[in-house]
Amino acid sequence: MGAYQEYNAEKSASSLRKLMKVKARVRRAGKETEIPSEEIVPGDIILIESGMKVPADIRLVEVSELEIDESFLTGESIAAKKQTSILQENLGVAERTNMAFAGATVLKGRGIGVVVSTGTNTQVGKISKDVTESASAKPPLVQRMEKFIKQISIFIIVLSIVLAVILRLQGMDMTAIFFFVVALAVAAIPEGLPVALTVALSIATKRMAKRNVIVRKLTAVESLGSCTVIASDKTGTLTVNEQTAKLIALANGKRFTIEGEGYNGVGSVINNENEQIEFSGNHELSKLTQIAVFANETSLINENNKWTYYGDAMDVALLGMSYKLGIDP
Numbered sequence: 001m002g003a004y005q006e007y008n009a010e011k012s013a014s015s016l017r018k019l020m021k022v023k024a025r026v027r028r029a030g031k032e033t034e035i036p037s038e039e040i041v042p043g044d045i046i047l048i049e050s051g052m053k054v055p056a057d058i059r060l061v062e063v064s065e066l067e068i069d070e071s072f073l074t075g076e077s078i079a080a081k082k083q084t085s086i087l088q089e090n091l092g093v094a095e096r097t098n099m100a101f102a103g104a105t106v107l108k109g110r111g112i113g114v115v116v117s118t119g120t121n122t123q124v125g126k127i128s129k130d131v132t133e134s135a136s137a138k139p140p141l142v143q144r145m146e147k148f149i150k151q152i153s154i155f156i157i158v159l160s161i162v163l164a165v166i167l168r169l170q171g172m173d174m175t176a177i178f179f180f181v182v183a184l185a186v187a188a189i190p191e192g193l194p195v196a197l198t199v200a201l202s203i204a205t206k207r208m209a210k211r212n213v214i215v216r217k218l219t220a221v222e223s224l225g226s227c228t229v230i231a232s233d234k235t236g237t238l239t240v241n242e243q244t245a246k247l248i249a250l251a252n253g254k255r256f257t258i259e260g261e262g263y264n265g266v267g268s269v270i271n272n273e274n275e276q277i278e279f280s281g282n283h284e285l286s287k288l289t290q291i292a293v294f295a296n297e298t299s300l301i302n303e304n305n306k307w308t309y310y311g312d313a314m315d316v317a318l319l320g321m322s323y324k325l326g327i328d329p
Contacts, residue, residue: 005206048066063084067109079107080094085098107313139222163184241313244258244262244317248269262307263316265307289325292321
């Protein structure tokens with residue numbers, strides 16, 4: 001049962017990996033082409049631009065206003081600005097400004113670079129390797145089971161020795177005593193306990209699956225239930241890391257409040273008299289919105305009632321503002 005549950009979990013995890021395919025724009029033999037990221041090799045020339053995922057660790061040779069989100073490596077939510085000059089050796093990841101790292105998202109600008117590392121040799125690959133190969137603590141359930149087995153084993157051994165001595169003193173044959181002690185040990189060991197635990201954990205795993213949580217190891221369910229403190233990254237985990245334009249302040253002193261939150265066009269723009277403002281009805285805001293949309297490299301689209309976006313956070317926020325004024329970028 002446990003093997004079946006874990007097999008299903010692995011299948012689900014594999015399906016997720018298939019959905020997360022990353023494509024890369026490569027220049028080979030003077031021609032630009034798009035290939036799956038797993039086909040990239042060191043020495044390939046990669047082209048990146050806003051909205052793309054960096055497919056491998058690359059040394060940048062040409063950049064134009066390039067900014068990349070490397071928060072998953074550095075913990076810094078502010079985009080890293082990139083350049084091409086030579087740096088001193090032995091710098092930390094956050095200080096390697098002439099590098100773009102696999103898995104990072106390009107927020108702004110364009111760049112060209114040469115692949116220096118792929119797969120497990122990339123920075124994120126090394127982290128993944130460390131995590132998978134390092135010895136982790138045993139789950140609480142396994143620790144308690146081992147303690148219980150140790151206690152019951154000591155109890156059975158002591159009891160068997162005591163009974164063997166008593167039976168021998170009563171004149172019982174050694175062969176009969178041996179079989180009696182073995183029968184006692186077999187009867188005292190709770191053979192049904194592993195099955196009962198597996199069934200209970202399997203049921204819990206099924207319940208977690210209904211809540212869209214994939215549990216790869218059955219014991220992880222009980223481990224999660226035993227947690228007393230959870231330390232979590234804030235940006236993008238507890239908070240959504242989505243900027244919102246909230247106020248328009250014009251040079252003539254006029255102010256307009258923008259309602260709504262996040263990367264979407266839900267909300268409206270209202271003036272001091274609490275009146276909703278439209279794009280076409282206010283000449284000043286019309287000009288402002290046109291500039292915000294034309295000088296913008298990002299995308300914010302509503303598809304099937306779901307807002308999708310890519311690019312620089314501030315630019316996306318300005319597109320959200322334009323939607324609220326009634327203009328489709």
